[in-house]
Amino acid sequence: NIVDYFSLTIQLLISMGILFELPVVLLLLGKLGVIRQELLIKFRPQAYLGLAILAAFLTPTPDAFTMCLVLGPLILLYELSVCLVKWVVQ
Numbered sequence: 001n002i003v004d005y006f007s008l009t010i011q012l013l014i015s016m017g018i019l020f021e022l023p024v025v026l027l028l029l030g031k032l033g034v035i036r037q038e039l040l041i042k043f044r045p046q047a048y049l050g051l052a053i054l055a056a057f058l059t060p061t062p063d064a065f066t067m068c069l070v071l072g073p074l075i076l077l078y079e080l081s082v083c084l085v086k087w088v089v090q
Helices: 002-019 022-031 037-042 044-058 065-088
Strands: none
Touching: 002 044, 002 065, 022 065, 037 044, 037 065, 044 065
């Protein structure tokens, strides 16, 4: 059904667009002094778990492959955020 296809596409685009703001939010929090790089590194396992759960909810299919396709960029964005916070705080 074309309506279902467009609904799914728009849902994925909006949710991934919001998630790609993660580095901006963490960078702003780092600049304000709310978080530090050490804090992001300390809670990295919990962040990865949270990102995995979020990726599981965002994927349209229940298979692990699609979830990993969504999780990969999320982890890269988190690690980019850690580097950006270190760069801004210094």
